[in-house]
Amino acid sequence: MKRRDFLKSTSLTGVGLAVGTTLTNCSENSKTENLASTTRSALSLPLVIATWNVPNATTKAWEILQKGSNALDAVEQGCKVEEADINNQSVGKGGLPDRDGNVTLDACIMDKNGNCGSVVHLQNITHAISIARNVMENTPHVMLSGKGAEQYAYKLGYKKENLLTEASKKKWEEWKITSKYKPIINIENHDTIGMLAIDKNGDISGACTTSGLAYKMAGRVGDSPIIGSGLFIDNEIGGCVATGLGEEVVKTVGSFLVVELMRQGKSPQAACEEAIKRIINKPNSDYKNFQVGYIAVNKKGETGSFAIHEWFSMTKFHDGKNENIQSKFIIKAK
Numbered sequence: 001m002k003r004r005d006f007l008k009s010t011s012l013t014g015v016g017l018a019v020g021t022t023l024t025n026c027s028e029n030s031k032t033e034n035l036a037s038t039t040r041s042a043l044s045l046p047l048v049i050a051t052w053n054v055p056n057a058t059t060k061a062w063e064i065l066q067k068g069s070n071a072l073d074a075v076e077q078g079c080k081v082e083e084a085d086i087n088n089q090s091v092g093k094g095g096l097p098d099r100d101g102n103v104t105l106d107a108c109i110m111d112k113n114g115n116c117g118s119v120v121h122l123q124n125i126t127h128a129i130s131i132a133r134n135v136m137e138n139t140p141h142v143m144l145s146g147k148g149a150e151q152y153a154y155k156l157g158y159k160k161e162n163l164l165t166e167a168s169k170k171k172w173e174e175w176k177i178t179s180k181y182k183p184i185i186n187i188e189n190h191d192t193i194g195m196l197a198i199d200k201n202g203d204i205s206g207a208c209t210t211s212g213l214a215y216k217m218a219g220r221v222g223d224s225p226i227i228g229s230g231l232f233i234d235n236e237i238g239g240c241v242a243t244g245l246g247e248e249v250v251k252t253v254g255s256f257l258v259v260e261l262m263r264q265g266k267s268p269q270a271a272c273e274e275a276i277k278r279i280i281n282k283p284n285s286d287y288k289n290f291q292v293g294y295i296a297v298n299k300k301g302e303t304g305s306f307a308i309h310e311w312f313s314m315t316k317f318h319d320g321k322n323e324n325i326q327s328k329f330i331i332k333a334k
Contacts, residue, residue: 068200089167107224115137131144196233232256240294244312255294276294
């Protein structure tokens with residue numbers, strides 16, 4: 001997978017944006033009127049979906065489900081694959097650091113019963129998703145942060161690691177030459193892995209883990225560890241995970257919104273589209289210059305995905321087939 005790069009100037013030169021074919025009938029004022037309708041699939045269990053092109057992660061989750069394990073085990077183990085991949089510079093070990101050179105991780109997990117756990121600004125531990133699960137299952141809390149989360153991981157037996165690989169350190173040092181901070185929209189750039197699974201019992205769980213925006217301000221936290229923003233599960237209805245510029249997801253409590261829209265009767269596809277519309281229709285929205293994408297699944301096993309910009313994708317493992325599906329979108333990249 002190609003990874004996220006950032007501009008070394010404040011312009012967006014060379015990144016041509018135009019309204020995509022999804023909304024060619026729409027004016028700039030109405031923006032997302034008459035968005036594409038749902039894509040449905042026949043239900044058979046189990047099922048795994050994840051943000052972006054992550055076939056190794058969905059394969060691992062599928063293998064866990066095929067053995068009869070539950071959806072919670074599947075999403076944890078699937079996310080751990082990306083956390084351990086040092087070539088993935090947006091998740092886990094090898095993630096791009098903040099502007100001070102520190103790799104900090106955020107993650108959350110949620111089970112079929114509505115239980116959830118989260119860690120924010122975790123350092124020196126690769127598997128943030130597993131610490132988040134431990135917070136959920138073995139503490140009275142939902143979220144641990146910073147040094148507290150790190151110390152808790154050591155108590156669980158995790159060893160201190162240097163998460164800044166030579167490759168990520170080199171990119172950081174190159175960035176420091178100009179220190180310009182503006183992420184670009186590019187056709188294959190992304191951050192975060194969010195995963196949703198339905199097991200053979202029909203129960204849903206979800207997980208989300210990231211190293212966050214590269215070269216962010218120290219202490220910055222996005223949507224990924226925030227229940228209701230980066231991830232939300234309602235086992236009666238379905239689940240959703242988000243990716244992209246976390247600040248914009250937080251402002252609309254995006255994943256919760258998608259699930260609530262499904263509760264009202266919308267398909268996963270229509271719910272994702274409506275949630276994106278809420279972002280771009282905000283007054284003075286700068287949506288042309290940032291990316292947000294959602295994936296969702298409902299209790300029937302129907303799935304959906306939608307994004308502001310072209311080239312967001314969803315990996316789906318279902319009926320023995322592991323495939324990457326390009327998402328529908330609003331703005332087409334030239």
